[in-house]
Amino acid sequence: MSYKLAVALVLTAASLASAQVASSYCDASSGICFQGYKDPTLDMTIGVVLPPDSTPASNEYIVNFVVPVSYGWTGISMGGQMSNSLLFTMWPYNSQIMLGPRWTNDYVLPLPYAGPEITLLPASKVNSTHINAIFRCQNCTVWEGGSLGSGNLDGTAVLAYVASTDVGVEDPSDIDSSFQEHNNFDFFGLDLSQAHSASYSKYIGGGSTTSAPSGPSSTTVPPSTTSTAPQGTQTAYGQCGGTGYTGPTVCASGFTCVAVSPPYYSQCQPSK
Template identity: 60%
Template sequence: MAFSMALATGLFFVSLVAAQSNTPFCDSASGICFQGYTDPELDITIGLVLPDPPTDEFIVQMVAPATYGYTGLSVGGTMADSLLFTLWPNGDDIVLGTRWTSGYVLPEVYTGPQITLLPGSGVNSTYIQATFRCQNCTTWTDGSLGSGDQGGFQLIAYVAQTTTPPDDPADVGSTIIEHNDFDFFGMNLTQAQSTQYSSYVAGGSASTTSAPTTTSLPSSTPAPPSSTSSASGATQTEWGQCGGQGWTGPTTCAAGLTCVGVSPPYYSQCQA
């Protein structure tokens, strides 16, 4: 299956990035402040925040129309040799996973990164919003964030398949067809570093006066994701992992929490 070669056109990158660059915004649902970009035509918002000092992880926010077949993100700026995220709704569930490819063909599931959904994630009648922590995500096969310098410049690419859903929406590794829209923006990674990162990943709500705008799911409060598995065994706390392929830790969530498949069958976590 061939995918668009336009993602590799260097001159196009330069001219486009000159017009589109990161701006600050805060998510009212999670209290996390990002550097990112909102595409007014595709109605997609991408945000990124890194620890200060940088480590091997970051937090991403992806917001897109729930009617899209899927939305994708390349933190390496190109399709090939980059860490890719794919996102789509399956009813009230968020299906979010990582992929990688060495060429312009269907990206396959990429193992290694660990994704944890954070507060503010959900699906409603108009939008899907995923705010998530990605650990072991700054280096990948044949690439790295900011070419190894997390204080430098990074091209961020995003794509949308606006009409056709995955073959199996319940499977994070499902076959998908080529996107029919894409765009880019330039990211200053130094500006994306935050000393409040530790409170963000703890589910805390921190505020700042430097971010001029606030974003959250643009319509009604999202419906809570439905349960995809029943828990048993030791007790896991909120946002902790409770299932997935190869998982040997706790599978029972604390009182009031449900074990939810975030990237079935690879990862589940406890959510209220």
């Protein structure tokens, strides 16, 4: 069966002008408190809570993702863009939550990504109006081509979210299903220093359903073999600056580092 490739989650200067900033809220069904954003237009909520600061730093967090059950599929980018980011895609199937990690190095359909371990917590549910997914993600702060908060878990992260409000996935019973391009997206800034919670160990108690990508699981992040840019040079549409960012600041040939959401986020965009 043919499908239309999911394409760019490109953060343009115009759209970033309206970027929102996370605030604190608590999920009523679980009692877990998050730093996140509630989108009143798309009726979507995205929240994150991290363990207390530690040395070495923890590699996990809990995410709250609340979306209308009528949407075909929805997703989160933990790196603020589509390529070289840890992505989560989600849709309902009967009364189940179909949720899994994905990754891509280009603006094409992201494929299941081995490494992250996702556990849906007991308060997760699907009702007549919404999906409320609350999931623990282990081995999730670093991924191929990037990391949460550019490696600073007390810095600033830009999270993006997408929705296909009218077209579902090809096979909703298959967590690895292909799907068409989303028709909505937005993003927000998250101060990770405010997302750590001393109650984290209580929050993770009693996980239930586990969903994992196809293929062998791994506890390490696989080495990147997809980038064609020289070492120390950022690829097209990759992050090249922003608060707490420590990666490459020089863009590949034909691209320029643009401050699209100062001071939080700069991105390699085509040179004019």
